[in-house]
Amino acid sequence: MNARVNKNFTNVLFLSPWLILLMLFGLIPIFYSFYLSFSKYTLLNPHIEWVGLANYLAIFKNEAFLDALVHTFIFALGTIPFTTIIALGIALLINHKVPFKGLFRAGFFIPSVTSMVVIAIIFTYIYAPNGFLNHLLNGSGLAEGLNLKNVNWLMKTKTALGSIMAMNVWASFGYYAILYLTALQTVPEELYEAAKLDGSNSLQSFLFITLPHLKPMTLFIIVINTIRSFQVFPEIYLMTKGGPMGATTTVVWELYKEGFMHFRMGRASAIAYTLFLIIFVLALLQMQLFKTDEQLV
Amino acid sequence: MKGKYKIDLKTAVILFLLLVLVMATILPLYLMFATSLKTEGTIFSTLNEIIPRKITLQNYRDVFKSGPFPRYIFNSLFIAISVTVGNLIFCSLAGYVFARRNFHGKKILFLIVIGTMMIPSQVTIVPLFLIMKQLHWFNTYYALIVPGLAGPFGILLMTQYFKQIPRTLDESAFMDGASDFYVLTKILLPLAKPALVVLGVLTFLGSWNDFLFPLLLTDTVEMRTLPVGLALYKGLHGVDWVHLMAGSSLAAIPVIILFLFFQRHIISGLLKGAIKG
Amino acid sequence: MFGCSDTKPEANDMKVIRFWQFIASPEYLDPVIEQFEKDNPHIKVKMQQLTYDNGFEKIIAAIAAGTEPDLCEIGSTWLARFAYEGTVRRIDTLAAEMSDSLLMLDMVKYKNHYYGLPWMLGTRVLFYNKKLMAEVGLDSTRPPHTWKELKTFAQKIHRPDRGIYGFGLTAGEAYSPWQKFIPFLWQFNGSVADKLWRKCNLDKQEAVSALKFYASFKPVSIVDRQGQLDQLFSQGRLAFNISGSWNLSLIPRNNPGLQYGLALVPSLSGGEKKHISIAGGEVLVFMRNSRVFNEARRFTRFLLRLDHMLPIVERQKNIIPSVKRGIYHPYYEKNPKEKLFYRQLLQSRALPVYPYWIEIQEHFTRAIERVLLGNEEPGKALGEETRKIDKILNRTQ
Numbered sequence: 001m002n003a004r005v006n007k008n009f010t011n012v013l014f015l016s017p018w019l020i021l022l023m024l025f026g027l028i029p030i031f032y033s034f035y036l037s038f039s040k041y042t043l044l045n046p047h048i049e050w051v052g053l054a055n056y057l058a059i060f061k062n063e064a065f066l067d068a069l070v071h072t073f074i075f076a077l078g079t080i081p082f083t084t085i086i087a088l089g090i091a092l093l094i095n096h097k098v099p100f101k102g103l104f105r106a107g108f109f110i111p112s113v114t115s116m117v118v119i120a121i122i123f124t125y126i127y128a129p130n131g132f133l134n135h136l137l138n139g140s141g142l143a144e145g146l147n148l149k150n151v152n153w154l155m156k157t158k159t160a161l162g163s164i165m166a167m168n169v170w171a172s173f174g175y176y177a178i179l180y181l182t183a184l185q186t187v188p189e190e191l192y193e194a195a196k197l198d199g200s201n202s203l204q205s206f207l208f209i210t211l212p213h214l215k216p217m218t219l220f221i222i223v224i225n226t227i228r229s230f231q232v233f234p235e236i237y238l239m240t241k242g243g244p245m246g247a248t249t250t251v252v253w254e255l256y257k258e259g260f261m262h263f264r265m266g267r268a269s270a271i272a273y274t275l276f277l278i279i280f281v282l283a284l285l286q287m288q289l290f291k292t293d294e295q296l297v
Numbered sequence: 298m299k300g301k302y303k304i305d306l307k308t309a310v311i312l313f314l315l316l317v318l319v320m321a322t323i324l325p326l327y328l329m330f331a332t333s334l335k336t337e338g339t340i341f342s343t344l345n346e347i348i349p350r351k352i353t354l355q356n357y358r359d360v361f362k363s364g365p366f367p368r369y370i371f372n373s374l375f376i377a378i379s380v381t382v383g384n385l386i387f388c389s390l391a392g393y394v395f396a397r398r399n400f401h402g403k404k405i406l407f408l409i410v411i412g413t414m415m416i417p418s419q420v421t422i423v424p425l426f427l428i429m430k431q432l433h434w435f436n437t438y439y440a441l442i443v444p445g446l447a448g449p450f451g452i453l454l455m456t457q458y459f460k461q462i463p464r465t466l467d468e469s470a471f472m473d474g475a476s477d478f479y480v481l482t483k484i485l486l487p488l489a490k491p492a493l494v495v496l497g498v499l500t501f502l503g504s505w506n507d508f509l510f511p512l513l514l515t516d517t518v519e520m521r522t523l524p525v526g527l528a529l530y531k532g533l534h535g536v537d538w539v540h541l542m543a544g545s546s547l548a549a550i551p552v553i554i555l556f557l558f559f560q561r562h563i564i565s566g567l568l569k570g571a572i573k574g
Numbered sequence: 575m576f577g578c579s580d581t582k583p584e585a586n587d588m589k590v591i592r593f594w595q596f597i598a599s600p601e602y603l604d605p606v607i608e609q610f611e612k613d614n615p616h617i618k619v620k621m622q623q624l625t626y627d628n629g630f631e632k633i634i635a636a637i638a639a640g641t642e643p644d645l646c647e648i649g650s651t652w653l654a655r656f657a658y659e660g661t662v663r664r665i666d667t668l669a670a671e672m673s674d675s676l677l678m679l680d681m682v683k684y685k686n687h688y689y690g691l692p693w694m695l696g697t698r699v700l701f702y703n704k705k706l707m708a709e710v711g712l713d714s715t716r717p718p719h720t721w722k723e724l725k726t727f728a729q730k731i732h733r734p735d736r737g738i739y740g741f742g743l744t745a746g747e748a749y750s751p752w753q754k755f756i757p758f759l760w761q762f763n764g765s766v767a768d769k770l771w772r773k774c775n776l777d778k779q780e781a782v783s784a785l786k787f788y789a790s791f792k793p794v795s796i797v798d799r800q801g802q803l804d805q806l807f808s809q810g811r812l813a814f815n816i817s818g819s820w821n822l823s824l825i826p827r828n829n830p831g832l833q834y835g836l837a838l839v840p841s842l843s844g845g846e847k848k849h850i851s852i853a854g855g856e857v858l859v860f861m862r863n864s865r866v867f868n869e870a871r872r873f874t875r876f877l878l879r880l881d882h883m884l885p886i887v888e889r890q891k892n893i894i895p896s897v898k899r900g901i902y903h904p905y906y907e908k909n910p911k912e913k914l915f916y917r918q919l920l921q922s923r924a925l926p927v928y929p930y931w932i933e934i935q936e937h938f939t940r941a942i943e944r945v946l947l948g949n950e951e952p953g954k955a956l957g958e959e960t961r962k963i964d965k966i967l968n969r970t971q
Contacts, residue, residue: 007398007477008400010394010477010478011394011398011400014390014391014393014394014477015390015391015394015406017386017387017390017391017446017447018387018388018390018391018447018452021387021443021444021446021447022409022413022447024428025425025428025443025444026413028424028428029421029424029425029428030413030416030421032424032427033416033420033421033423033424036420042659043423043634043635043637043638044634044637044638044655044656044659044660044661045659045660045661046638046640090318093311093314093315093318094315096308096311097308098308098311098312098315099312102557102560102561103319104315104319105556105560105563106553106556106557106560107319107322107323108318108319108322109556109560110322110323110326110549110553111322111325111326112502113502113549113552113553113556114326114329114545114549115506115508115524115527115545115548115549116506117508117524117527117528117531117545117627118329118541118542118545118549119325121536121538121541122325122326122328122329123325124802125328126325128798128802129737129796129798130737130806130811132328149735150734150735150737152796152797152798154746155745155746155797155798155799155947156947157947157948170322170325174322175499178495178498178499178563179454179495181491181563182458182491182492182495182563183461185491185563186458186461186462216457216460216461217457220453220454220457223411224414224450224453227411227414227415230415231415231417233417233419238627240746240747241747241748243745243746243747243943244745244746244943244947245745245940245943245944245947245948246940252417252419255417255419255420256419259419259420260419260630260631260634261932262932262933263634263655263659265420265423265638268419268420269420272416272417272419272420273416275415275417276412276415276416279415280412280415283411283415364600422631422635423635423638423639426635426636426638426639427638427639430639430640430641435641508627508628509628509631512625512627512628512629512631512632513628513631513632513635516622517622518600518622525625528625528626528627528628529623529625531625531626531627532626532820532892533596533597533626533820534800534801534804534818534820534824534892535801535804535820535821535824536801537827538827538828539827
């Protein structure tokens with residue numbers, strides 16, 4: 001009996017720092033903004049008026065929002081697989097016995113270290129008509145072959161979103177590669193040795209020993225990556241502001257516009273909680289799909 | 298741990314591959330650094346301008362003199378270190394409970410952890426701003442440090458990593474009469490070094506590069522952080538390239554150093570030895 | 575006889591003005607503030623410089639929380655909305671008092687009342703590259719005077735395969751596409767909406783013709799964001815660029831050897847009075863809830879004197895002071911490029927003032943982009959976007 005009380009006490013004690021911070025700085029703003037999503041509130045005017053589901057209905061009737069939703073899905077689906085696979089590949093490569101491991105690790109991680117402001121500026125240049133990418137294409141002859149001469153990558157509706165996606169993959173994979181690297185450390189050496197004695201080659205070792213051990217981390221990475229991709233914003237704000245012709249709008253960009261340019265904070269909150277619902281459902285689905293014997297929870 | 302490296306074909310190929318990939322990865326940032334050394338400024342478009350012809354450190358000198366730059370660095374450092382230490386401690390504590398204990402409502406609490414990451418911060422900044430006003434924390438370090446001391450990412454990471462460590466180790470310690478605190482600090486944390494290092498570096502990074510909150514919550518030049526100071530180089534129409542790049546290079550350096558210093562610990566190898574039998 | 579203790583001036587006599595601004599570097603603004611504080615020992619000015627990235631959010635969040643400053647600089651596009659919501663104080667008397675000395679008061683006028691004071695203004699002029707002109711045999715001392723001339727000149731120079739462009743059209747961002755087109759609209763005698771903002775006029779014949787004409791420059795132009803066009807111009811790869819005074823500090827930084835000149839924006843027919851361009855700028859507003867309006871007013875009068883604005887103008891070069899007779903100051907004799915901006919400003923029109931302009935400009939820009947990027951028919955694009963704009967106008971009827 002005493003032990004049970006003790007255990008409960010420890011639970012609460014250990015969780016309390018997070019719980020207190022959560023309640024004060026997490027839940028209060030969340031409840032307040034959730035309340036706002038059912039209201040009409042222009043930030044410039046303290047008047048708040050209850051409107052029920054009007055905001056939610058309005059956003060789904062809004063073509064701009066629906067376009068943004070589609071773009072966001074494309075963004076997520078188009079970046080998550082690449083980022084994850086490249087991250088895994090790099091982690092495996094670095095984990096191998098090669099010299100200068102540390103420098104490679106640092107090198108791949110460097111994009112994650114740089115602020116998005118700088119990355120956006122540099123890539124704006126790389127994607128310019130007379131920018132670095134076109135110089136590469138021209139120089140290597142690919143431009144002729146693929147009929148891609150001096151493309152203004154961020155100004156064409158067909159290529160703008162893709163360009164930002166590519167930039168995002170470049171900027172993020174190092175982050176996830178480091179995470180994979182930590183997971184690779186939990187695979188016992190002995191398993192590999194035993195497999196070798198049994199006559200397995202590296203591919204088999206990889207498929208049957210490494211991969212299964214990486215399942216929890218893979219789920220973790222995919223969930224985190226999903227949460228982030230669906231909330232993509234700084235790249236859009238810094239590089240295209242939703243253009244050209246609305247080809248790169250995303251849900252959070254629409255949220256920002258509604259809240260801080262049109263001052264409709266109620267609508268903006270409704271967008272936020274709609275997004276929340278979508279991400280939540282997706283995360284649950286992913287956790288179901290990836291059922292491991294060691295659940296995430 | 299410099300063992301013998303078998304320089305066989307496989308290793309050579311991997312090495313080559315890594316070199317190419319790393320160079321492609323670093324190239325854009327090399328451009329940032331190279332621009333910061335130029336006397337005048339556009340980013341290079343032609344390949345033969347990749348190596349700047351004339352270099353100068355004047356931009357770095359200018360950046361240091363503009364505004365209390367050392368102060369910005371101090372603020373960013375102080376805040377980032379505080380937030381990092383807080384996360385390392387509080388997320389480990391919470392992670393232990395989520396990884397090792399079962400109780401009513403654990404699933405719900407855990408879903409709340411994940412859930413808080415799914416709400417775009419743009420809608421919570423105004424309410425948060427109002428809270429800061431009530432607390433009279435405007436323009437203080439509290440506002441910039443306290444809210445972020447136990448982030449959901451850290452909790453998820455530590456939980457997930459702890460789960461990978463077999464319970465048998467805990468159990469033998471409990472049988473010897475150990476307390477939870479002992480198990481956490483003397484058994485789990487040492488084995489979780491890779492996760493701690495990663496959490497530390499990523500948390501530091503997030504705090505170091507944070508722009509919106511420091512911008513909103515500081516009112517005087519003395520309280521500004523580095524990203525806010527650097528943003529002043531972006532005018533309404535046009536950017537002061539060379540100075541912005543110099544400032545950004547300066548901002549990137551501490552994190553790179555931090556990473557270089559700690560990255561060996563990500564590959565600690567301690568865990569491998571512990572799982573026998 | 576007034577026998578209270580007289581140890582030192584009472585603390586309550588000290589008034590503090592909180593002043594937020596974007597445009598002036600503290601290096602040049604602080605001396606002005608210090609002088610003011612010296613002349614007015616019971617007033618202290620706490621100035622904060624905001625960043626263009628997200629700085630506006632800071633103002634909004636402060637207003638929402640009730641911690642807004644007393645005096646604030648905002649872009650002229652935002653004034654109407656702030657006035658409409660009652661966030662800023664109506665200052666008809668002050669405006670009347672200063673109407674003799676200040677330019678562009680139209681910019682701060684909403685429904686016949688004044689809600690701010692113009693501070694640092696900007697307009698758009700024609701930048702031309704002398705070298706590119708000379709290379710194709712054009713007289714580099716004679717920049718194009720009419721749009722037809724510009725088109726002809728641009729055509730001679732335009733070699734996109736070599737990365738050299740004749741003219742620049744803007745798309746892909748919020749403000750510059752309509753800002754670049756609107757002079758055409760005005761020169762064609764068109765307008766965005768009627769004077770009372772009841773109906774949008776962008777589907778009318780004048781607007782369609784203007785957009786058709788504007789789009790006809792496409793074969794001799796590059797279409798990109800204004801910032802990219804400015805960079806191209808400073809690199810010497812763009813012959814004609816309609817842009818603002820920030821280039822006066824940008825070009826020397828990027829390419830000090832560039833040989834370029836400035837001219838008034840071309841006109842349709844070439845008369846003296848027809849070089850209509852667009853003017854915008856930074857305006858000073860007094861927040862409604864401020865308790866130090868009298869002091870802020872005093873400070874503003876101080877700020878809006880030419881001799882106090884010139885030190886900032888001189889160092890930064892990217893702004894025009896809002897003072898009417900500033901153009902006659904000796905400073906402008908020595909700086910012909912800046913003087914040209916001033917001349918242009920005197921012929922420019924202020925952007926339209928309407929509370930929901932930010933939403934309207936989205937559709938306005940979209941119509942232009944549909945023509946420039948999507949190759950749609952101007953009539954169709956303008957027609958559809960006008961309908962959407964009319965819906966917005968209905969809100970304030």
